[in-house]
Amino acid sequence: MYYHRKNTLVLSIISSVLFLYSFSSYAQPIDISALKAEAITIVKQFGGTLKPQLKKALTEGGVKQAIEVCSVQAPEIAKDLSISTNWQVKRVSLKARNNHSATPNAWERSVLEEFNRRQLQGEKAKTISKAEVIKNEFRFMKAQGTAPLCLTCHGNELSVETKAALNEYYPKDQATGYSLGQIRGAFSLTKKL
Template sequence: MRLIGKKRLVLLVASLAVAGCDAPQPSDADIQRSIAIADEFQSRLQSKLGRALQNGGPTNAIAVCAEAAPAIAEQISAETGATLRRISLRPRNPGAETIGELRERLMALAAKPTDADGNPALDNWVDRRGDAATHYTMRAIIMKDQPCAACHGTEIKPDVRAAIDERYPDDQATGFRAGELRGAMLIALPRKAPGEK
């Protein structure tokens, strides 16, 4: 599990806290837990994609990613009690599209997808509904030259393009350059209501 330094964590919470003095604030523990969940998802998916690329190249990876990514997200959600999903301004899967405030937050992340140390940027906030509250963490997914460019870059080979079109006829997730925001992992951690065990 990759942890962030306490000083960086304090600055992060201060800079990304929801506006308003009485708004609930993200806790250090919730941020750390969300980072660990995002790391676990990334590790499991990269392992499956790496094997798929070795065993059949990018066209095989597209098929594996289409099935493995949602299955891994569902598995980790069940294991942790959190809700994990991927979102994007230019989604491959229509279920990853964002609207409203979530889209605005993702656009802000796209403007600065990495932190001062070059790590994927985070956005943390707490949404309170009555006595219950949910802690949200959005962590940037950064476009990398390899292996991401084969399926998400600016020069997609015809067989790869055909495989994408077959599975995702409304795909918007190509044309990215290294370092750009490709999407984000959104982790929701329910907070217990007062008195709840």
């Protein structure tokens, strides 16, 4: 009898240890600040690759060429980064120019609306971002403000040449009429957890 009880005790100790061990290896806490830092690095890579190409094309080839560069390079950079980082990387806007890839999903739309409200309440576009864990996904969005350079192709007063080029490549363009500092759109990054 005593022997039997001892055996049961040993077994229950072993199973408790295994049970706890399984928790420690599977239920890792999510390190939000590390994921955020990773997302910000990718956003910087995106901007850091696109902006110099855009500027170069503008000064060397003019606005039509810069629009061509942007239309080819922006989706290419997003695709390359998505492959190399294992994050889904895109840019979205409430008034999309690229109506294939930049149309926001329901969550992105609500975050973009929140960004506009936050800006109206005084936050600077530069510092506006949002991170959230939804259904085993880490989602991160970072606002992009309208800088002087951006007005050439997203502003109120577009040149005849700009209008013609935009019309040629983006007949359904909605991404004009922005003023300085306004939120043009956002980088949107997702990682499966």
